[in-house]
Amino acid sequence: MALNNYPLAKDLQVLVEIVRTGSFSAAAESLGQTPAFVTKRIQILEATLSTTLLQRSARGIALTESGTLCYEQALTILNQLQQLVDDVTLIKQRPAGMIRIGCSFGFGRTHIASAIAELMQLYPELQIHFELFDRQIDLSRDNIDLDIRINNQIPENYIARLLVNNKRILCAAPRYLAQYPAPRNLAELSEHDCLVTKERDMTPGIWELENGQEKRSVKISGHLSSNSGEIVLGWALEGRGIMLRSQWDVQPFLARGELVQVLPDYAQSANIWAVYQEPLYQSVKLRVCVEFLTAWCQRGFGAELAASS
Numbered sequence: 001m002a003l004n005n006y007p008l009a010k011d012l013q014v015l016v017e018i019v020r021t022g023s024f025s026a027a028a029e030s031l032g033q034t035p036a037f038v039t040k041r042i043q044i045l046e047a048t049l050s051t052t053l054l055q056r057s058a059r060g061i062a063l064t065e066s067g068t069l070c071y072e073q074a075l076t077i078l079n080q081l082q083q084l085v086d087d088v089t090l091i092k093q094r095p096a097g098m099i100r101i102g103c104s105f106g107f108g109r110t111h112i113a114s115a116i117a118e119l120m121q122l123y124p125e126l127q128i129h130f131e132l133f134d135r136q137i138d139l140s141r142d143n144i145d146l147d148i149r150i151n152n153q154i155p156e157n158y159i160a161r162l163l164v165n166n167k168r169i170l171c172a173a174p175r176y177l178a179q180y181p182a183p184r185n186l187a188e189l190s191e192h193d194c195l196v197t198k199e200r201d202m203t204p205g206i207w208e209l210e211n212g213q214e215k216r217s218v219k220i221s222g223h224l225s226s227n228s229g230e231i232v233l234g235w236a237l238e239g240r241g242i243m244l245r246s247q248w249d250v251q252p253f254l255a256r257g258e259l260v261q262v263l264p265d266y267a268q269s270a271n272i273w274a275v276y277q278e279p280l281y282q283s284v285k286l287r288v289c290v291e292f293l294t295a296w297c298q299r300g301f302g303a304e305l306a307a308s309s
Contacts (some may be wrong), residue, residue: 007079010072011045014038016175016279018064019071023061023155032211045070063156075159075279082281095285096125102144106229106249107272108132115193115296123288134198134227139277147275147291150246159280160273161290163297168268170209171259175239183263185241186218189263193241197232207244209266216266246270273295 018038028038045055053067063071087221109132116130134261137216139158154160165273172182176193183189186209194203217291222241226232230248239254242262253259274294280287 005048007048008232009078011041011048012070012078015045015067016042016074018054019063020157020159020277020279038177044300049293072174075281076221078279078281079287094125095123095288097285098127098129099141099145099289100129100131100291101146101148101284102131102133102136102137102142103148104150104229105132105134107148107150107246111297112293115293118296119289126285126289138289139275143191144174145276145278145286148293149273149275150270152273154273154275157264158275158277160275161294163272163274163294166246166248166270166272167248168270169203169250169252169264170242170244171236171254172262173237173239173243173258174238176241176262177260177262179239182260186216186263186266188197189220189242192220192222193224194220194222195232195235195241195243196220196222197229197243197245198227207268209263209268211265211267248272250282292295297305 014027014031018260021030021072021206022028024038024042028035042054049066049070052064052067053070054066054070055062055067058228099112101112101116108130113130116128120126121126131142131144137149139147144225148163149160150166156295170189180192183192189207194207205219205221207220209216224232224235224240226235229245230244233245233249233253235241236245237258240290252263269285274290276290277288280290
């Protein structure tokens with residue numbers, strides 16, 4: 001391909017802004033350009049790549065398969081271009097100012113709070129507001145710049161980076177299993193007291209489980225439920241029933257024999273993501289936070305979870 005036939009960075013930026021804002025007009029306003037300029041740049045980008053990237057309908061803008069690939073690569077290219085500018089010109093901006101980070105209660109208290117304290121030591125000019133939620137966060141409505149999310153349900157208008165692979169597993173205390181023999185299959189779960197956690201991404205009374213070959217929706221019931229994972233964990237340790245909890249939460253108790261994994265062939269995918277709206281190349285404070293948390297999660301407990309899988 002001749003050099004003049006490569007996509008231009010400004011056209012990739014226009015595509016990213018359209019996806020981020022959800023429309024041509026909103027992207028134009030964000031970029032300080034006219035809608036006609038945005039339309040023209042997308043037409044040029046599509047002509048350069050000889051493919052259709054976006055489809056318009058009454059319901060809004062949607063990426064084609066080629067558009068999705070181009071969008072993902074555009075984020076990488078624009079981030080690398082920003083890194084190139086920083087490295088070559090030796091312009092190292094100090095991340096400063098307010099950034100708002102959200103997370104669920106259990107994971108936030110147990111892990112992310114200490115990560116943020118370490119982050120502040122590296123970047124003392126940052127101001128971090130850390131907020132815990134017991135529901136799914138809407139970044140715009142809740143005024144959150146960065147959400148640490150434990151599930152794979154990421155809206156298309158958000159940008160996500162995988163921090164570490166994780167899954168939820170079934171487990172119970174030995175004292176419970178001594179009284180009620182462990183289920184031999186998913187159907188037998190209905191005969192057990194299941195401890196229900198009202199997670200941000202879970203349907204109450206239903207556990208979605210998979211074994212690598214099939215995915216099953218299992219209806220469960222029990223006498224105890226809570227929106228606090230810590231409370232449910234405490235009940236499980238007391239022998240009150242079977243729970244479905246993240247590996248990061250139960251691994252120490254499994255290692256000490258205080259909990260036993262049940263139906264080990266089945267689990268629920270619950271990877272840990274950094275979720276945000278603004279592309280990293282546009283915000284140095286957001287970029288350093290995401291990059292730090294990626295490294296911190298892998299260093300802190302990524303290897304431990306991988307070893308236990």
